[in-house]
Amino acid sequence: GSHGIPTHKKGVKPRFGAYFCVGILDIPLIENAITVHTQIGDHFSLGADYGMQITPHEWWSAIFEVGNSIDFSAQKYSDKNAIWYFNFDTGVRIHPTPLPAFSFDLGIDIEEFPFNNDKDVGVAIFLDVIFAMIVN
Numbered sequence: 001g002s003h004g005i006p007t008h009k010k011g012v013k014p015r016f017g018a019y020f021c022v023g024i025l026d027i028p029l030i031e032n033a034i035t036v037h038t039q040i041g042d043h044f045s046l047g048a049d050y051g052m053q054i055t056p057h058e059w060w061s062a063i064f065e066v067g068n069s070i071d072f073s074a075q076k077y078s079d080k081n082a083i084w085y086f087n088f089d090t091g092v093r094i095h096p097t098p099l100p101a102f103s104f105d106l107g108i109d110i111e112e113f114p115f116n117n118d119k120d121v122g123v124a125i126f127l128d129v130i131f132a133m134i135v136n
Contacts, residue, residue, distance in 0.1 A: 015041030030054055035067075043073040047085070053093065061093040063105060069112065087112040089126065103130045 021035040032052040039045050049067030056062075067087045074083040091107015104127070111122035 013042040015039045015043065029056070037069070039069075042076075043071055045069045045071045045073070045085075049087070058097055059094065061095065062090075063093045063107065064090045083114045083116075085112045085114055091126070101131055101133050103132070104128065105130065 017037065017039045019035055019037045021033050023031065023033045025032045030052065032050065035049045035051065037047050037049070047067060047069030049065055051063070051065040053064075054062045065088070069085045069087070071083045071085060072081075074080045087110065089107055089109040091105055093103050093105050095103040106127050107125070109124045109126050111124055113121045
């Protein structure tokens with residue numbers, strides 16, 4: 001599968017991505033956040049995602065994310081000035097307590113697709129290895 005706004009040309013060109021995430025709820029069982037993002041390269045887009053994590057056990061969590069992006073480079077490959085994309089994924093996050101800086105995500109992603117899409121929507125399985133630390 002793929003992730004992000006699809007490349008409508010042969011071969012994938014590198015893009016620069018920037019993300020800014022703000023937590024809006026952090027209680028023992030539930031965390032959620034909003035992430036604003038952009039990608040710059042063969043496409044220029046802006047978007048925002050809403051993510052939630054529910055942690056019923058110290059070793060694992062259920063994760064969910066829904067998001068959208070507006071591709072302002074659409075005129076390169078279509079007759080539209082901009083295209084609005086939608087994305088959804090869900091899965092399980094494993095966070096082994098002996099390795100607090102590591103977590104592993106396994107889930108299903110509904111690949112990013114335009115709202116006015118007349119084509120089939122792609123589905124992909126994802127595996128993410130995450131290294132993150134809280135520093136003061």
